[in-house]
Every structure is written in C-alpha cells, then in structure tokens.
Amino acid sequence: MRKLFMFNLITLDGYFAEPDGGLDWHNVDAEFGDFAEEQLSEIGTLLFGRKTYEMMAEFWSSEEVKADDERTATPMNALPKVVVSHKPLSVNWENSQRLEGDLVTGIQALKAEDGKDIALFGSANLATSLIEAKLIDEFRILVNPIVLGAGQPLFQNLQQPLHLELIASRTFKSGNVLLTYKPKN
Amino acid sequence: MANIIATEYITLDGVMEAPNKWSFDFWSEDSAAFKYQELFASGSLLLGRETYTGFAAAWPTMEGTGDFGERMNSLPKYVVSTTLEKAEWNNSHIIKENVLEELKKLKETEKEDILLCGSAQLFRSLMEANLIDEYRLMLHPVVVGTGKRLFTEDVSRKSFSLIKTQTFSGGIVVLTYQPK
Numbered sequence: 001m002r003k004l005f006m007f008n009l010i011t012l013d014g015y016f017a018e019p020d021g022g023l024d025w026h027n028v029d030a031e032f033g034d035f036a037e038e039q040l041s042e043i044g045t046l047l048f049g050r051k052t053y054e055m056m057a058e059f060w061s062s063e064e065v066k067a068d069d070e071r072t073a074t075p076m077n078a079l080p081k082v083v084v085s086h087k088p089l090s091v092n093w094e095n096s097q098r099l100e101g102d103l104v105t106g107i108q109a110l111k112a113e114d115g116k117d118i119a120l121f122g123s124a125n126l127a128t129s130l131i132e133a134k135l136i137d138e139f140r141i142l143v144n145p146i147v148l149g150a151g152q153p154l155f156q157n158l159q160q161p162l163h164l165e166l167i168a169s170r171t172f173k174s175g176n177v178l179l180t181y182k183p184k185n
Numbered sequence: 186m187a188n189i190i191a192t193e194y195i196t197l198d199g200v201m202e203a204p205n206k207w208s209f210d211f212w213s214e215d216s217a218a219f220k221y222q223e224l225f226a227s228g229s230l231l232l233g234r235e236t237y238t239g240f241a242a243a244w245p246t247m248e249g250t251g252d253f254g255e256r257m258n259s260l261p262k263y264v265v266s267t268t269l270e271k272a273e274w275n276n277s278h279i280i281k282e283n284v285l286e287e288l289k290k291l292k293e294t295e296k297e298d299i300l301l302c303g304s305a306q307l308f309r310s311l312m313e314a315n316l317i318d319e320y321r322l323m324l325h326p327v328v329v330g331t332g333k334r335l336f337t338e339d340v341s342r343k344s345f346s347l348i349k350t351q352t353f354s355g356g357i358v359v360l361t362y363q364p365k
Contacts, residue, residue, distance in 0.1 A: 012199075012322065012345070012360075013336035014334075025342075145344060146342070146345065147336050147340055147343045149338060149339075149341055154198075155330075159330070161330060162197075164197070164327065166352060166357075166358065169352045169358055179358060181356075184326075
C-alpha cells in the first residue's frame with residue numbers, strides 16, 4: 001500500500017492560485033528547490049485533475065522552463081501521470097494516462113500498487129472528492145507569507161469539516177512554513 | 186509608544202468566525218500558556234463591535250477563568266464602532282470617529298502592546314492602513330467549510346516577513362509575521 005499525499009503552496013488567505021491560475025506569487029528559492037527535488041525523488045505517480053494537468057503540462061513542457069529549472073522539470077516530465085477527467089485528454093504530456101472507470105476504485109487500485117508515493121498537486125476539485133472518500137493520507141501545506149486578496153481556494157465545498165493532526169512543521173529561510181498533517185480518526 | 190498586535194484564531198480554510206465551534210479540540214496546556222503570556226504582555230484590548238459585544242456578554246460573568254478572566258475584565262478596552270452607544274464592560278472606551286487618527290494617537294500614548302483580537306473587519310481596515318505591527322495567526326488543524334473569513338476579497342495583495350513559528354501539542358501552529 002503506498003501513500004497518497006497532497007502538496008500545495010498556499011497563501012495566508014488560503015489560495016493555491018490566483019483567479020486566472022497565476023502562480024507568480026510563489027515564494028521559491030534554492031532551499032525550496034532542494035526540498036522539491038527531494039520530495040520528487042519520493043514520488044512514483046503524479047495525480048491531477050484535468051485543469052491542473054493542462055496547466056502543468058504546458059508549463060513543464062516549455063523549453064525555457066526545462067532549461068531554467070532542470071532538476072524539477074526533468075522528474076516532472078518523466079514521472080508517470082494519472083489524470084482524472086470526464087473527457088478524453090486533449091493535451092499530450094509524456095507518460096500520462098486518464099484514470100478509467102470509478103474514481104474511488106481507481107485510486108484505491110493505484111494506492112495498492114507497489115512503488116513510491118502518489119502525489120496530488122493543485123487539483124482542488126479532485127482533492128475535495130478524495131478528501132470526502134478519505135483517500136488522502138497526508139496533507140503538506142506550504143504557507144507562503146503573502147495575502148493575495150483573491151484566488152482559488154485550496155479547500156472547496158467540503159460537506160463535512162476535516163479534522164487533521166499536525167505531524168511536522170518546517171520553517172524555511174524565505175518565510176515559508178511547511179505544515180504536514182494526517183487525517184484525524 | 187505601543188505596537189498593535191493582531192492575534193487571530195483561524196482554520197486551514199481561513200475561517201475566523203465562531204472559534205467556540207472548532208477550536209476546543211486542539212486546546213492544550215502550551216497553547217493556553219501562550220494566550221496567557223500574550224494577555225499579560227498587553228496593556229489594552231482593541232476590538233470591533235461584534236467581537237466586543239460577544240466578549241462583553243461573556244467575560245464579566247464567566248466562572249473559573251482565574252486571573253486570565255480578571256485581566257480580561259480589568260484591562261482597558263478600545264471599541265471601534267460608529268453605532269455602539271454604550272460600552273458597559275468595565276474600562277471600555279468607544280472610538281467612533283477618525284478611527285485611524287485615534288489609533289495612531291493611541292499607539293503614541295500607550296506603553297504596552299495593544300491587542301487586537303478577532304474583529305475581522307477592523308483587522309482588515311487596520312491592515313490596509315498599515316497600522317498593525319505584528320500578526321499572530323493561530324492556525325488550527327481543521328477545515329470547517331463555512332464561516333466568515335479573516336481575509337476577504339476586499340484586501341489588497343501584501344507580503345509579510347515571518348518572525349516566528351510555534352507549534353503546540355494540540356496541533357495549533359502560531360505563525361507570527363510583521364509587515365514587509
């Protein structure tokens with residue numbers, strides 16, 4: 001059984017992206033780069049909702065980004081990707097496939113496979129479904145020291161409150177704080 | 186000279202409303218000690234009408250609150266409201282007009298921290314006016330889904346410097362920031 005964890009950079013007002021999806025507020029530096037590289041080395045599968053998948057595909061496929069941030073771009077492009085989408089994928093990104101059939105059964109099967117962890121980035125709608133199905137084993141929230149005023153909330157339309165247990169906290173020199181939680185039972 | 190310190194209970198989805206409904210599960214001795222030290226390091230409370238009204242109805246008669254309760258009741262309270270006629274909780278003062286000017290004066294004359302608690306609307310006005318010197322966000326490990334949020338869509342983009350991170354045994358994390 002492998003772990004499914006969610007990882008996001010969020011603002012103090014709880015957004016993971018600007019209203020138009022913009023991420024230029026990401027407070028990243030070399031220390032973050034080291035962290036991201038290490039985290040990627042523990043990932044066997046990337047899981048996405050359709051919108052985040054399309055955005056990430058475009059971003060990480062760009063030659064400019066590949067050259068600028070090779071150590072993140074190389075694994076992001078190479079890792080197997082599973083996409084939850086109601087319609088066939090319109091964007092081709094290497095090593096991607098659409099999850100077939102029922103969501104819960106499909107994710108359970110993916111978790112039952114051998115290998116490194118499954119990571120969910122962004123994908124707020126999918127995250128809501130997975131939280132409600134109790135399929136997320138760990139929440140990694142990197143709080144950036146900024147208020148945006150408007151944006152896309154990370155946690156959306158949950159029908160029940162979600163209670164978590166803090167398992168780790170790490171402060172970065174940049175002012176980011178990584179908070180790691182697991183669901184409380 | 187005194188600083189305005191904003192201390193806020195919030196959830197992971199940014200809700201600040203009705204902490205009595207979601208904060209108790211995470212309370213622990215170390216987080217209580219933090220609130221105690223904070224209150225005793227402050228010389229006055231700064232409150233908006235709603236938070237003031239809630240506090241004024243509860244604190245004077247609440248039992249078993251010890252010297253924390255005594256200090257809540259004895260400290261000077263500054264209430265910002267254009268509509269409140271009377272503020273009967275012990276040692277309360279209403280600020281009705283020229284709020285920003287009055288608060289700037291207060292920062293000049295007070296000696297100890299002025300503690301802004303809850304009061305989300307006042308919090309946002311003072312944040313926009315750059316009158317808050319320190320922000321303490323007590324992040325509770327819960328997503329509640331609904332309720333009034335501390336930061337609403339009328340605030341403008343702003344960056345902060347992280348001063349301190351404190352974690353408590355019940356899972357609360359206090360993130361302390363100063364304006365950049």
